[in-house]
Amino acid sequence: MRKVFLLTIGMFALGFDAYVIAGLLPNMGATFKISASQTGQAVSVFTFCYALAAPIFATLLAGKPMRRILVLALAVFSLGNGASALASSFSMLLMARAIAGIGAGLYSPLAAAAAASLVPMQKRGRALGMTLGGMSTGTVVGVPLGLIIAEHLDWHATLWFITALGLIAMIGIVIWFPSFPASAPPSLRQRVAMMTNGRVAAIVGITFMTSVASLGLYTYIATILNNLADIPSVTPYLWAWGIGGTVGSFSIGTLIDRTGRPDLLMAGILAIMALAMFSLPFVLPLSILSFLPFILWGAMGWGSQAPQQHELLRLQPNHGAAVVALNSSANYLGSAIGSALGGIVMLAGLAPSRLPFAAGCLVLVTLLGQWAVVSSKGNYGKVRKNKGNQTEL
Template sequence: MRKVLLLTIGMFALGFDAYVVAGLLPDIGAMFKISASQTGQAVSVFTLCYALAAPVFATLLAGKPVRRILVLALAVFSVGNGASALASSYSLLLMARAVAGIGAGLYSPLAAAAAASLVSKQKRGRALGITLGGMSMGTVIGVPLGLIIAEHLGWHGTLWLITALGLIAMIGIVLWFPNFPASAPPSLRQRVAMMTNGRVSATVGITFMTSIASLGLYTYIATILHNLQDINIITPYLWAWGIGGVVGSFSIGTLIDRTGRPDLLMAGILAIMAFAMFSLPLGLKFPMLAFLPFVIWGAMGWASQAPQQHELLRLQPNHGAVAVALNSSANYLGSAIGSALGGTVMLAGLAPSQLPYAAGCLVLVTLLGQLVIVSCKGEQEKEKLNND
């Protein structure tokens, strides 16, 4: 597990970068004199490039030494963040965020697959939970810290800190991570079969829909809080969301290992997430309850990844890295679409205060899809028992 913990350092930097930008959007918008819906695209371009990079590079670099690829990914990630800090125009910032997204898209799925390879099958869920926990720790510790730094040094200072963390993670992997080859790249026929496999497509589709709702909504937290209750200090709410994320990330792995039913756990996660989103506007009216929906939402959002990865690794045991990359791609493609969609509907006239309800409805639709998957899996298991 010590080698797995080493991977979490890089995941911490990725989580810090992916989620602190939402809190920096008001400052970025003020500097470049652009609207909230426009600044939201700084999140979209990062997550879109992340989504596109994950499956492409997982295939191209499969079979290469894992350590070398992880180091390359963190180098690209760090360069992208350094360029973001130096950006003198919004266009340059978007290009730099794209580079950082490519580095993150290369690192994250490979780190998850490597973590699963380093432990026994019985501990796989825990290893995935710990790895994703590093990313959630980046939100609970990094995001508030980044916003505090931004108050004193500007948003550029926060991005320089992320750059330094990426370089530290890169050095740690060079010095202490074992050098073993990734799984052999699948053939073109196997790749197509993976994409057309009904169970794989359904699992990835649930991840995609969940991300549109959860991460898309997260992008506009600052705008939503200001619109609902005229709240301008958003750090405590991001902190609450991140704390929930840590709890969800580190506890879900144990639940997967104990129950052996990641599909049922995913259904429960979606039901609780929908409840949290619907209760968010109401909770903000009561100081004692204001942070609870954020904690629950964060916990369920972060907990949703490990069951999906675990299921894909079971469905595609010989090509785990590619399957996890596909899921990671769906997650961040959903985030990019959610961010863009949120900006679009606000431009069309939807009040930011209505975004939590819209996201909650989308989660309920996703829950119905997950229940269909659970039902089909149950029928297949019954048929297998009858045939045996």
């Protein structure tokens, strides 16, 4: 499993990089003398390029050796983070974040595919869990660690640390990783073809809207805390969000297996997420209770992916890789749009303290959409049954 561990280091760096920037935004804004709404676009450009990189480069790099592409992806990712640390202007920072996002978007699906190819079938689940768990660990452990580094040094040091992690994983893959052919991630054409199925489009749309609200709000968490309760350190709240995310991501699979209704679970997830967002401004003054909304929000946000993937795999069993990758792209595209929208509405005059309410309202609208998906599932089953009876006749 040493080779899988190398892939996990890369995934840890990706999770670290994707989520730590939200906590660094105030320091970045002070460096470049810009507002929180402007610095938030550093998150938007990373996640936007993350979402689009995999399908585009899958087509361009199809048929190339797996090791070569993994090394290239980590090289681009590390280059982007190093350039981010060296950026002398905000426009240069945005370009560097775009480069890092391209590398991350290319590496992530390839790392999962490589992990599955490296081990026997009976160990495949463990290998995938270890690899994908690297990203959630990067959020739970890496983000607070990155903020501690920034507090004692500065935000540039945090990005240099991420750069070093990417280079360590890249060098390890160069030295120890085998060279073998493997299928490329799903192409852009495959992902677009999935959307011709109405139910697939609806489920992916729910994922997109959930991410717009949840990850878009997460981008401005430091600004919101400072505006609501003059809280200077965001680290404990990011710990709470990450710990909740870990609990949610590890427990949701058991709930899906026990209930057999991932669509209803998703509706419950959205309801609890909306409650957490609406309650956030009211409980911040309440000492230990102030962490509860963040725990619930993190748990629901990270737990929302598995029910959606489960339903998509049920609908498209012969195109599992493509449809799950499509859902992943929708998740990160939603994060980019949410970050951009948050910046736009704050520039338009909305106070940061109102963002949790705006995000909560968007989650409620998404909940209505999810309920329509749940309701149509029953009708869809009846239609299929009637068609089957007609065929038999």
